[in-house]
Amino acid sequence: MSVTRISVDFRLVLALDSDWEIALEAPVNLSHGTVHANPSVLLNPESQDVAAALALFGAKVLSAVAVKSGTLRLVFDTGHHLNCSSDPSFEAWQVTGPAGWSFVSLPGGDLAVWTHSGASES
Numbered sequence: 001m002s003v004t005r006i007s008v009d010f011r012l013v014l015a016l017d018s019d020w021e022i023a024l025e026a027p028v029n030l031s032h033g034t035v036h037a038n039p040s041v042l043l044n045p046e047s048q049d050v051a052a053a054l055a056l057f058g059a060k061v062l063s064a065v066a067v068k069s070g071t072l073r074l075v076f077d078t079g080h081h082l083n084c085s086s087d088p089s090f091e092a093w094q095v096t097g098p099a100g101w102s103f104v105s106l107p108g109g110d111l112a113v114w115t116h117s118g119a120s121e122s
Contacts, residue, residue, distance in 0.1 A: 002060045003076075012045040012053055016061065019098045022074070026092035026105075028053075029083045040083075056080060066095070070105035086110070 005015035014022040024045055030052055031040035043050045059076040066072050070086025072093050084093045086109040095103040100116030 002058060003056050004058075006053060006057055008045065008048050008050055010046055012043060012050045014053075014056060021096050022064075022072075023094045023096075024072075024084050024092070025090065025094075026084055026087045030056075031081045031083075032079050040081075056082070064095070066103050066105070066111055068111050070109045070111050072105065 001016040001018050001020055003014050004017050005013075007013045007015070010025065012024040012028065014024075016022070024043075026045075028043040028045070029040040030043055032038050032055075041052045043053055055078065056076060059078045059080060061074055062077055063075045064072070065074075070092060072082075072084045072095070074082040076082070084105070086092050086105045086107075088108055090107050092105040094105070095101075100114065102112075102114040104112045104114075106112050
């Protein structure tokens, strides 16, 4: 899946082909290459400080991992890495897809997964 559209309001939204969408509301760390050689850039969707995310346009998602603590990690074919941690007060990110799939980082650090048949927390 590749990034086909990037939009910004109070969120940073990455639209992917195959009807998937990643909406990031909390601050996000974007890095390229190794952490030691290239420190990350903090993207802040709430203040629309996300210009560095434009480098992701057209990039292919190689892996997407959501962990039970509510953290999301994406790796792109451009060498970029995107990390969004959970937030204590609000939903930090959401990933939605076809057939009603939805993955949400819940306030306080938990992960919820919904399908067309209902909710199932992991």
